Amino acid sequence: MFGLIGAWYCNELYYGKTLFPQGSASVEGEKIDLMLLITIAITGVVFVITQVLLFWFSFKYQEKDGQKAFYFPHNTKLELIWTTVPAIFLTVLVVFGLKYWFKITGDAPKDSIVVEVTGHQFAWEFRYPGADKVLGKKNYKLTTAKNNLGVDFADPASHDDIHINTTMHIPVGVPVKMVIHSQDVIHDVGLPHFRMKMDAVPGIPTTQWFTPNITTADMKKKTGNPEFNFEIACDQLCGSSHYAMRGVIIVETMEEYKKWLAEQKSSTILCSRTRPRFKI
């Protein structure tokens, strides 16, 4: 029976090898990491105690000649103890969890940068609101091969919007609010480094915000991996190439970000050749 405990100890070896030691790349994610640690600590203690008791009792009270089982059908006091003690610990976890949950899922700060994220089989696209800080309206019925996001160019706010494929740039230290759409099936914006996740649902826009706290360049140094990138992993099965629905997030300093943004072409320029009547 003790061989089993050995098996778990072997598994403990994986801890150092595979756990992500880089820390969270977002301020909100740090809270989630802290909560994870608290939960691991509490459940870890319970786990060790119960499993050790289980195998110790099994070992100690094996059938022996002359040994008699002890008639012990119930004991109200004991039962009350192990009803209330877990309840107290769970209350602590629930309180912590909900505090962070409401903070993370609450409204994004007013100074957030807004980025629209659209998922479709099997890629991510991004739209920045441009100088007016307002995203132009969309209508999926306007979708064409050229206007693949279905942007409604009758809305003047759409004219300075910036449309980017696959790689999203955001500045460090500023809250980023993602407005998430899907065009076909349910996808999910999975951000393992930022400890965030939100589904992209056709017909129902969702939002998610977080504050990156480290740039891609610093992360490359920290991990010693020059190939490092923040990745967007689709976390909701979306079809045969689900496993390859990859996006990249480049977190950079505010100066780099502004410079990058200025270099991008707005939607008006992209669409002006096809739909000139919207030039005001």
Add this chain to the structure above:
Amino acid sequence: MFPDKAPVQNITDSTIKQVTQVLPAKKIKTGYRQVPVECMPGELKSKNMSSVATLQHADVHGAHDAHHEHHHHETFITKYVFSQDHKMIAKQFLITGIIWAIIGGLFSVIFRLQLGYPDSTFPWLEDLLGHWAAGGKLKPEFYYALVTMHGTILVFFVLTAGLSGTFANFLIPLQIGARDMASPFLNMLSYWFFFLASIIMFSSLFVQTGPASGGWTIYPPLSALGEASSGSIIGMDLWLVSMAMFIISSLLGGLNYITTILNMRTKGMSMTRLPLTIWALFFTAVLGVLSFPVLLSGAILLLFDRNLGTSFFLSDIVIAGKILPNEGGSAILFQHLFWFLGHPEVYIILLPAMGMSSEIISVNSRKPIFGYMAMVGSVFAIAILAFLVWAHHMFVTGLNPFLGSVFVLLTLLIAVPSAIKVFNWLTTLWRANIRFTPGMLFAIGFVSLFISGGLTGIFLGNSALDLHLHDTYFVVAHFHIVMGVASFFGMFAGVYHWFPKMFGRYLNNTMAYIHFWITIIGSYLIFWPMHYEGLAGMPRRYYDYSGWSSFNMFAGLNEFISFVSMIVFAAQLLFVFNFFYSIFKGRKVTELNPWGANTLEWTTPIRPGHGNWPGEIPEVHRGAYDYAKDGKEFIPQDVPVGEDESKH
């Protein structure tokens, strides 16, 4: 050819039940002799299949034991195929379940090959799967089909039908002291609807465009649109029709289980004297009856969306350059309908394993189960809470955060009754005199796995942590341990423990011990490392991780997991061999009560006929857990309370 028997039998059974309740046991003969057996209509006398005959011969004729040979008119068809004997139906469920488990397990081995060895090719796969593995490499579409079918088969066909179908059928009448189910005919139909569902699901494996491949949760729009996935063309229709048949089967079975437990207990078998297996099977049946219809409604609406142009789950969709006309539906609505079944389903799978483990642990500890009423109460609490937590599968769908918080609270509440159960099992083992039969080993293994998998539920149920862990390998590890492997352990425990009652022979112990050790060590080696992958955010349902800088460091670990999973699968084949070999060649059971258990099934003959008891059904005088009481090793339920017996 059958239906005429059911109603007759019902009336007779309940009549007798009433008589039994009114009159003391010994007077039944006189009370009932108003209809002497000689005056019975001829066809009633010769109805050997039904328990009517058994009852009349046995109870009316009293101690006339010579009448217990009732099987001379049975044909092969009525005994083995369209049987109405609950024990035979249980065996049908079990063997069908085993066949499905082999298929579902084999699928997991095939897709683990892809995950563990993404750069290798296996030419034999092409021989097996044809164009789905051209060149010996699995295609992504078929990888997802395998994942989907693995989940569907294991969750529904093996761990629902194979587990509660087998043991509810087998144990309920035997342990409550009934001749058969309330309606043996519906019981038979339940199996044959399951069989029909199996045929349809199996046939979907062979269609040109492949079986359903949207995951066992079949979220639309992926499952609604053939353009989105080739598995959503004809495979999905077959999946939905098969599941509809499955749900009918499950409802017929469940209603029968509930009715039987409530109405057909033998004299003296009050609800608080029921063995914990029966309590667990009772709540399982209640959960199934109340939640499966909701899945059926979801499945039907999805069929409408797919084939009739409705928009229940579809809105604002552009797929493959085509703008779909559907407007106003909600893809999230389906998830609510699905998880309203989907979460209770977890407990439909788990509760029978809990009940059987409780029973087996008590019998083999030679000690009463600690806190019987607390055990019943906690199963009841789990059953209630099971209906109130479904949206914890949906924390990241954009659900209203306040609604989410309610589900967090209710979800974590489940940990309280679960903790009570665990501590009660531990206390049952404390100062026991434990016999390590194979059934006992698996029951202890169940407790270990339930602890390990249950604790990770506390992570996932807390919505803030779920933001990070949702749909990662952490979830895969969690539900495989707590629902998959733990329930399998409960099922194995049950098979090893009740095999002597089912077939009158024992399973081979050596093979059983090998099976146990490989399975428990292997299960931990497979699923424990997945927690680490999940903590790193590695998504589930990926065909290949090598293109991801965030996850490709786990390649070695994935290979290890795949390797162990093949060994564990081989160990299950050893069990299958043991099972079929022992049916025909196993050591014969020579004593009525080989485990020294208290419950009523061990008062039947070694190979009970239809009707279970050749004479009167024993009367029950005590609960099922009087072990080690007053210096006696065990006191079966049908032993009257002695004058000097202590009260606890």
